[in-house]
Amino acid sequence: xxxxxxxxxxxxxxxxxxxxxxxxxxxxxxxxxxxxxxxxxxxxxxxxxxxxxxxxxxxxxxxxxxxxxxxxxxxxxxxxxxxxxxxxxxxxxxxxxxxxxxxxxxxxxxxxxxxxxxxxxxxxxxxxxxxxxxxxxxxxxxxxxxxxxxxxxxxxxxxxxxxxxxxxxxxxxxxxxxxxxxxxxxxxxxxxxxxxxxxxxxxxxxxxxxxxxxxxxxxxxxxxxxxxxxxxxxxxxxxxxxxxxxxxxxxxxxxxxxxxxxxxxxxxxxxxxxxxx
Amino acid sequence: xxxxxxxxxxxxxxxxxxxxxxxxxxxxxxxxxxxxxxxxxxxxxxxxxxxxxxxxxxxxxxxxxxxxxxxxxxxxxxxxxxxxxxxxxxxxxxxxxxxxxxxxxxxxxxxxxxxxxxxxxxxxxxxxxxxxxxxxxxxxxxxxxxxxxxxxxxxxxxxxxxxxxxxxxxxxxxxxx
Numbered sequence: 001x002x003x004x005x006x007x008x009x010x011x012x013x014x015x016x017x018x019x020x021x022x023x024x025x026x027x028x029x030x031x032x033x034x035x036x037x038x039x040x041x042x043x044x045x046x047x048x049x050x051x052x053x054x055x056x057x058x059x060x061x062x063x064x065x066x067x068x069x070x071x072x073x074x075x076x077x078x079x080x081x082x083x084x085x086x087x088x089x090x091x092x093x094x095x096x097x098x099x100x101x102x103x104x105x106x107x108x109x110x111x112x113x114x115x116x117x118x119x120x121x122x123x124x125x126x127x128x129x130x131x132x133x134x135x136x137x138x139x140x141x142x143x144x145x146x147x148x149x150x151x152x153x154x155x156x157x158x159x160x161x162x163x164x165x166x167x168x169x170x171x172x173x174x175x176x177x178x179x180x181x182x183x184x185x186x187x188x189x190x191x192x193x194x195x196x197x198x199x200x201x202x203x204x205x206x207x208x209x210x211x212x213x214x215x216x217x218x219x220x221x222x223x224x225x226x227x228x229x230x231x232x233x234x235x236x237x238x239x240x241x242x243x244x245x246x247x248x249x250x251x252x253x254x255x256x257x258x259x260x261x262x263x264x265x266x267x268x269x270x271x272x273x274x275x276x277x
Numbered sequence: 278x279x280x281x282x283x284x285x286x287x288x289x290x291x292x293x294x295x296x297x298x299x300x301x302x303x304x305x306x307x308x309x310x311x312x313x314x315x316x317x318x319x320x321x322x323x324x325x326x327x328x329x330x331x332x333x334x335x336x337x338x339x340x341x342x343x344x345x346x347x348x349x350x351x352x353x354x355x356x357x358x359x360x361x362x363x364x365x366x367x368x369x370x371x372x373x374x375x376x377x378x379x380x381x382x383x384x385x386x387x388x389x390x391x392x393x394x395x396x397x398x399x400x401x402x403x404x405x406x407x408x409x410x411x412x413x414x415x416x417x418x419x420x421x422x423x424x425x426x427x428x429x430x431x432x433x434x435x436x437x438x439x440x441x442x443x444x445x446x447x448x449x450x451x452x453x454x
Contacts, residue, residue, distance in 0.1 A: 043279075043299070043442065043452075046301075047404050050404045050407045050410060050440075051404070051406065051407055053407070053410050054406070054407035054408075054409050054410040054411075057409045057410040057413065058355075058409035058410075061409060061412075061413075062347070063344070063354050063355045063408075063409040063412060064344050064354060064355045064408065064409065065355070065406065065407075065408065065409055066355065066357060066405070066406045066407075066408045067341065067342060067343050067344050067354075067355045067356050067357050067408040067428075068342075068357075068359070068408075069344060102344065102345055102346070102347045102354065103344055103345075104342060104343070104344040104345070104428045105427050105428060106342075106428065114314065116426065116427035116428070116429070118427055143406075144359075145359060145360045145382075145383075145405065148360065177383055177384050177453060178360050178362060178382075178383035178384065180382065180383075180405040180406045235404075236382060236383075236402065236404055236405060237383055237384055237453050238402070238442065238452055238453065239453075267405065267406050268406050269405075269406035269407075
């Protein structure tokens with residue numbers, strides 16, 4: 001058994017929070033620069049240019065890319081031959097409290113009482129047990145604006161791929177302009193009601209330009225991306241051909257009676273970072 | 278064809294008349310931050326005939342909640358617009374009280390767009406997710422009210438050439454259409 005101390009986890013999480021909120025993923029930056037070359041709308045190009053400049057200012061001024069530094073969402077893989085001295089969830093929470101000192105505290109303690117917790121805790125933690133003796137912590141600070149534009153539907157099991165694609169495109173047409181486009185579209189298909197939403201979120205952390213390993217699903221991703229970018233929504237909803245940077249679909253077996261489809265939207269300020277402890 | 282303007286706040290009648298959806302504007306002057314929780318308090322204050330923390334007549338509200346600053350002597354870190362449509366339910370009340378302009382992001386309801394024509398007001402869109410860059414156009418920030426709301430408290434901000442696009446003008450024009 002490999003032992004990992006809680007303090008190592010606290011330190012790693014603190015660092016993850018601070019770095020992820022400041023540094024734009026190089027792949028996202030490359031995709032934005034590529035979109036800038038192709039975008040025909042003058043306003044669209046101006047907005048893409050602001051996004052490119054912002055990434056540099058965030059580095060130079062040591063500031064968060066976006067003021068919404070999000071709900072702290074974690075994807076944790078704990079090796080079955082690794083054991084944490086102390087409590088893993090508590091250590092992650094403590095890392096968040098420490099890492100968010102200079103980030104925005106965006107969490108209220110109760111859905112109706114709505115008093116700020118003033119430390120951005122609690123985080124949301126998904127833990128999976130995997131082979132090996134490592135601990136992998138993935139951190140996704142999730143902004144509220146794009147999250148609010150997410151949607152889900154329990155389809156009949158006889159639904160076709162085309163029906164699902166139409167449902168996704170129709171809803172993106174209604175909602176994407178409020179999700180800070182160009183967006184990343186995370187789709188979860190299959191499992192249960194809750195699991196499809198989990199898959200949709202997990203789809204967001206896949207590196208962009210990495211299609212699904214299932215060729216029929218990869219074709220669906222490609223088709224969706226093409227159709228979404230034909231909607232004309234454009235950067236910040238002001239018109240143009242750059243509405244989405246990527247569509248990622250994660251899928252899972254279904255119950256004979258169901259076909260859940262969940263879609264989680266992510267803004268262009270996509271922040272994800274992971275560390276192996 | 279969209280035009281470029283540099284405008285000093287508060288907005289003048291002439292500015293409101295000239296601005297067209299799609300125009301690019303650099304705003305300078307005072308704005309107040311207010312978002313969801315603050316608007317709820319405005320509504321409660323109005324119901325009880327109490328004064329709001331600032332004069333709404335002619336004012337510009339920036340729908341924003343900044344990050345805190347790392348440095349002493351500076352109040353805010355990154356700042357940028359939040360989704361404006363969440364404040365739509367309050368717009369009738371706010372525009373009736375004389376609010377001249379708002380800064381946010383994303384389209385709003387058709388009803389709210391039409392209110393901008395009726396009340397001669399402007400909705401400016403700023404780019405979301407570029408808050409590090411936008412903070413360079415904020416020359417000062419002061420606490421004004423509701424600090425118990427944390428990032429949702431009201432700040433007096435002085436903008437200097439802050440870049441926005443006219444999203445809804447006072448003639449019914451819509452930059453999202």
